[in-house]
Amino acid sequence: MTSHRIALIPGDGIGQEVVPAALTVLEAVGNRHGVSFTYDEFDWSCRRYLDEGAMMPADGLDQIRGHDAIFLGAVGAPGVPDHVSLWGLLIPIRRQFRQYVNLRPIRVFDGLESPVRRAVAGEVDLVVVRENVEGEYSEIGGRMNRGFPEELAVQEAVFTRAGVTRLVDYGFSLAARRRGYLTSATKSNGIVHTLPFWDELVAERAAEHPEVRWDQEHIDALCAKLVLDPGRFDVIVGSNLFGDILSDLAAAVAGGIGIAPAANLNPERDFPSMFEPVHGSAPDIAGRGIANPIGAIWTAAMMLDHLGHREAALEVESAIAGVLARTSVRTSDLGGTASTTDFTKTLLEFL
Incomplete structure (x- = not known):
């Protein structure tokens, strides 16, 4: 069994909803491939900024420096200017950890027009x-x-x-x-x-x-x-x-930014890399349980690949493709009625 320690930052808005979906998928594929994950969760977010005046504590980077990877849900909330949330969390992580490659794969899936x-x-x-x-x-x-x-x-x-x-x-x-x-x-x-x-x-x-x-x-x-x-x-x-x-x-x-993954990579692996879906915190739909989890799940597959589990990553990507090609299960942003949980359950069946 290979174990990885992940710094988990669910963040704001739908980050709180799509991160659990991604973790469920990681657990399922990890069990099959002999890979386990331990998570240290951090409340770094706009809510923390409003409560304490900072997106993360002064020693935040030191707290996550030793992790194998960082998994981020989303940041951003009404009442906190975007440059405050960005420069208070994402950019310090990217720059202090030399994550100079932002990698964003794009694919048109069969079944998703x-x-x-x-x-x-x-x-x-x-x-x-x-x-x-x-x-x-x-x-x-x-x-x-x-x-x-x-x-x-x-x-x-x-x-x-x-x-x-x-x-x-x-x-x-x-x-x-x-x-x-x-x-x-x-x-x-x-x-x-x-x-x-x-x-x-x-x-x-x-x-x-x-x-x-x-x-x-x-x-x-x-x-x-x-x-x-x-x-x-x-x-x-x-x-x-x-x-x-x-x-x-x-x-x-x-087909939509809800499906798009991203990785902030330090290719030399001197520091942990950070993985985050592209879609942002989407405060207009947060808390309704309808967020599209594809971006976060595909992002989790990118993290698997980075950590050396290419076959497991490909299985997750194949499951995403299978759901879209062979079922009508879609979240509202893709024209369907499925909840975040519904889509994740269907994907797990394909996985």
Whole structure:
């Protein structure tokens, strides 16, 4: 029996509902593969912020540094500005633990119709590789003259050779294991310093990966092509901002952000990686028991894979595909009436 210690952060809103669903699936597949999990649960959330003035305690990172992985449900709540919840929890974890790869797989499943006509099951299967710790989401900048006509805000984008290179190398290596095709998201025709620098580094690293065919697309055109011809793409690498936008767009193309998983990876494994579904806390449906658990369950499969249990991860992904292809069980965001619990029970039968 292999055991893993997981830092569990259910967070806010529907995070409290989809995390138990994912844990139920992990227990089921773990029992079959000789894998067990112990969980240390943390109440880090917007509720904690409102009660205590901080999303997590001052020594929070030290508390989870020794875990094998971090599993996060969602953060965000009315009454707490999004930048407070993000910079109080997610970004410190991502940056202090060098989780510089944000990995977001996108797939159109058989039985789940995409709102995009040309997004067909079996043809759309791509991964967005997002730079996760620098780029446009830097801490450099500030505001002056608040409340006056000349008020201003400055936000600096930071692109480093080390940061771009390691992310792009990860993308090329991933593409080599998949269909051998990489697309780089850029905007170097309009952003005169950082994105030409990005382009230069992508070209440098491409020379080290001759087995991968690659091209680059300006972000505006890329968004259009991702809708018009989503089956074309395999691995897309992008900056922090571009990757963030593209992954949500691609998830919508695949049928909805409720099904989308994500991983914040430290590939060197010097620190724990963090796994979180894309959908956010969805306060409008929280507490009603109707949240779509697919994103969290698929995220759990990504965690299994990262922890070295590839076969178990594939079984979970296959169960998701089976439910969608062979049953009519759907949560409300996918046009059905199933509860979170109903969908999870059906998936366990397939598992």
